[in-house]
Amino acid sequence: MIGLTLKHLRYFDSLARNKHFGRAAQCCGISQPALSMQIKELEAMMGAPLVERQARQIRLTGLGEDLLDRTRKILVEIGELNDLVRSAEGPLAGRLRLGVIPTVAPYLLPRIIKALSTKMPALELQPREAITSSLISDLLDSRLDTAIVALPVSETALQEFPLFEEDFLLLRPMAEAEKPVPSPQSLREMRLLLLAEGHCFRDQALSFCEMTTTEPRHWMEGSSLSTLVQMVGAGMGLTLIPEMAVQLETQSAPVSVARFAPPCPSRTIGMAWRKTNPLAEQLMEIGGLVRQVGQVKHDEVSPETG
Numbered sequence: 001m002i003g004l005t006l007k008h009l010r011y012f013d014s015l016a017r018n019k020h021f022g023r024a025a026q027c028c029g030i031s032q033p034a035l036s037m038q039i040k041e042l043e044a045m046m047g048a049p050l051v052e053r054q055a056r057q058i059r060l061t062g063l064g065e066d067l068l069d070r071t072r073k074i075l076v077e078i079g080e081l082n083d084l085v086r087s088a089e090g091p092l093a094g095r096l097r098l099g100v101i102p103t104v105a106p107y108l109l110p111r112i113i114k115a116l117s118t119k120m121p122a123l124e125l126q127p128r129e130a131i132t133s134s135l136i137s138d139l140l141d142s143r144l145d146t147a148i149v150a151l152p153v154s155e156t157a158l159q160e161f162p163l164f165e166e167d168f169l170l171l172r173p174m175a176e177a178e179k180p181v182p183s184p185q186s187l188r189e190m191r192l193l194l195l196a197e198g199h200c201f202r203d204q205a206l207s208f209c210e211m212t213t214t215e216p217r218h219w220m221e222g223s224s225l226s227t228l229v230q231m232v233g234a235g236m237g238l239t240l241i242p243e244m245a246v247q248l249e250t251q252s253a254p255v256s257v258a259r260f261a262p263p264c265p266s267r268t269i270g271m272a273w274r275k276t277n278p279l280a281e282q283l284m285e286i287g288g289l290v291r292q293v294g295q296v297k298h299d300e301v302s303p304e305t306g
Helices: 006-018 021-028 032-046 062-088 105-119 132-140 200-208 225-233 243-249 280-293
Strands: 051-053 058-060 094-100 123-129 146-151 158-173 193-195 220-222 239-242 255-259 266-274
Touching (some): 006 021, 006 062, 021 032, 058 062, 105 243, 132 146, 132 158, 132 266, 146 200, 158 200, 158 243, 193 200, 193 225, 225 239, 225 243, 239 243, 266 280
Parallel strands (some): 094 123, 094 146
Antiparallel strands (some): 051 058, 146 266, 158 239, 158 266
């Protein structure tokens, strides 16, 4: 098609994701009129409208849906072609788009950045924090090179690379420090504070307590581990927290940290990337480095044992 460029496709993809011209333009780093002009050019080349322009958002037409499917396949192939060139150049250098889930990013990412800047100074790390479902979608669509998530992700197109295991600990108000550590079954009857829906850590906590979101009870939710810890410190309930977060999050809240009796609840933290990614060998090398810096330091906390 004469005049069609990758720029047209990338702008169209952004518009489809954001469903709004202003937000799409911001993501692309251009003005809204410039994005609108590019979409009109693309529609002229296609010979029909691709989007329905509504007051608050856009919707794709039937032709737009068909084009979007092909557009994303093309962009993935282009991304992997660029990765193929990079893999042939030797040691990994240039941009590395790394996704990290919110219950890992504040505690592990600073150490990763420091280690990579020392061992791989030619690497330009571009981290992004998001929930698992968003990171997996970005991996599959080649908007991320790799992501640090809780395994398994159960996506056949992705390669999983385990990094380390870590326990979940119990946080209670300081006034409850001397009480016995409750069993998973007992937690079901207590005021348990959880992360909002969409966070994999929420699902893992519910699984340990053998609870479901369909149970008739009032959930108390927070948007981050920091919020949950402060709520516990204020006496609003108790929560579970990954061990790597304990040292940082408990510094400013009067809370008691306790370890559950075996078998302790835990999770596997790992990396994931597309199986077709030509940088797989280099990503495994990075994974080995992340594994070294990401080992949980159990001596950072001295929780009681139930």
